[in-house]
Amino acid sequence: MSVALGITRPPLVRSIPIHHPEDLIARLPQAPPYAWVHHQEGLVGWGEAARVEVPPGPGRFDWARRWLATAFGEAHIDDDVHVPGSGPVAFGSFTFDPDAPGSVLVVPRVVLGRRNGRAWLTTVGEAPIELMAPPRSPGRIVYGDGSLTAPGWQHAVARAVDEIRSGRLEKVVLARDLVATAEHDIDVRILLERLAAAYPDCYTFSCAGLVGATPELLVRHTGEAIESLVLAGTTYRGAGPAEDKARAAALFASAKDRHEHACAVASVREALTPLCASLTVPDEPELLVLPNVQHLASRVQGRLADGASVLDVVAAMHPTAAVGGTPTGVALEVIRELEGMDRAGYAGPVGWIDARGDGEWGIALRCAYVEGRRARLFAGCGIMGGSDPAAELAEAQAKLRVMRYALEG
Numbered sequence: 001m002s003v004a005l006g007i008t009r010p011p012l013v014r015s016i017p018i019h020h021p022e023d024l025i026a027r028l029p030q031a032p033p034y035a036w037v038h039h040q041e042g043l044v045g046w047g048e049a050a051r052v053e054v055p056p057g058p059g060r061f062d063w064a065r066r067w068l069a070t071a072f073g074e075a076h077i078d079d080d081v082h083v084p085g086s087g088p089v090a091f092g093s094f095t096f097d098p099d100a101p102g103s104v105l106v107v108p109r110v111v112l113g114r115r116n117g118r119a120w121l122t123t124v125g126e127a128p129i130e131l132m133a134p135p136r137s138p139g140r141i142v143y144g145d146g147s148l149t150a151p152g153w154q155h156a157v158a159r160a161v162d163e164i165r166s167g168r169l170e171k172v173v174l175a176r177d178l179v180a181t182a183e184h185d186i187d188v189r190i191l192l193e194r195l196a197a198a199y200p201d202c203y204t205f206s207c208a209g210l211v212g213a214t215p216e217l218l219v220r221h222t223g224e225a226i227e228s229l230v231l232a233g234t235t236y237r238g239a240g241p242a243e244d245k246a247r248a249a250a251l252f253a254s255a256k257d258r259h260e261h262a263c264a265v266a267s268v269r270e271a272l273t274p275l276c277a278s279l280t281v282p283d284e285p286e287l288l289v290l291p292n293v294q295h296l297a298s299r300v301q302g303r304l305a306d307g308a309s310v311l312d313v314v315a316a317m318h319p320t321a322a323v324g325g326t327p328t329g330v331a332l333e334v335i336r337e338l339e340g341m342d343r344a345g346y347a348g349p350v351g352w353i354d355a356r357g358d359g360e361w362g363i364a365l366r367c368a369y370v371e372g373r374r375a376r377l378f379a380g381c382g383i384m385g386g387s388d389p390a391a392e393l394a395e396a397q398a399k400l401r402v403m404r405y406a407l408e409g
C-alpha cells in the first residue's frame, strides 16, 4: 500500500534554512509536483518518499492519521527551522465522497518552504537529481461536455429546486465537469505558475494530479489556533469599479445568497464547536473579490480545546455546506441522485500536514484532474429554493474560467 523508493530505513529527514527561492513554483523540476502556495509563500515538493492510497469509508481520516503517525514516527528528524511546515510533511487529497476511492497521502522527498519571509529545504534521505527543463505550453485546447451537457445540468438544478421546495432539504451544492484536451501533454508547472500569478489571494495547489487555485481555506492549524474562511454566495465582477460595487451591494441584499451563506457558516460552527475552547464567528459576512467572481466570506477563528491535529479538524468539518448542503446527509443523497458523476477529489479536502499536526487544508475548488493531454475541470453552485438554473449555469461557467485560464494562458 505504501511505497518508499530508494530511501534507507529509518529515513533521515533534514530541514535546513536557505536563501529565499524567489519563486517557489519556478523551482519545481520536471516531476509530478506537490504545491500549496498563497502570496508566494507555502510549500512545494517533488519525489515520493512514501505514498499511500487511503481506503474509502467512514474511518478514512482515522486511518490516515494512523498511517501518518507511523510514517512520521519512524523518521529521524533533524529540523533546524522549527516552523509549521518544516520537518517531514505529507500532502494529501481526500475524495469528496467518503465511499469513493482515490484519497491519497504523499510524503515528498524534497520540500521547499517559505513562511513569513523565512525559507527552508527539507529532504528525506538523499535528494534525488531532477531535470530542470522549463515547462512548455499545452498548446491548443478543445473542450467537451463532461458527465452532463449544459441543458442536462440545468435540468438537474431544476430538480434540486423542486426537492428544496418540497421540503426535503434546505440547500444543495450541484457541480458539473468539463473535459479539456490539449495539443501537447499538460505540464502541471505551467498551470501552477499561471494560477499563482493571476489568483494570488487563492491557494494554488497540486496533489496527485489534482491542480487548482481555491479561495476557500477549510482550516489552517498553527499550534492551538485554527482559522477557516467560509465562502458561499457569488456574483460576477463588473466592467469597472462602479459596476463591481453595485453587484456586491446586490449580493449583500440578496436573501437567497445570504441564506446560502448562512447554511455554510452554520455547518462550520456546528463542526468546530465541540473541538474548540473558544470560537469566533462573525455576525455579518465580508466581501472577497477575485479576478473572476465576488463571494460572501466569513473568517472563523478558534482555539482548540485539546491536541487535535489539522486532520482531526478536517475530519470534523468535511463536507461543509459550501460544497455539500443542508442537512448534510440528505444533500449527499441528492448530489448522488442528480449530478451523475464522481466528484473524486473535487470539493474534497486538499492540503498538507506536518509531524506536529499543524497544516493548511483547502476545499478543492476551481480545479481539474490533469493526466497527459487531458484535464477534467469542475465547478459547482449552491442551489436554493429560489435558484434559477440558467443563472446557476452562468455562475458555474464563471468559476470554470479559473482553470480555463490556467490551461489557455
Ligand SMILES: C=C(O[C@H]1C=CC=C(C(=O)O)[C@@H]1O)C(=O)O
Binding pocket: 173, 175, 216, 231, 232, 233, 234, 295, 321, 322, 323, 365, 366, 378, 379, 380, 381, 382, 383, 399
Ligand atoms: C462549489 C463551488 O463554490 C462554493 C464556494 C464558494 C461559493 C459558492 C457558491 O456561491 O455557490 C460555492 O458554495 C465551486 O467553486 O465549485
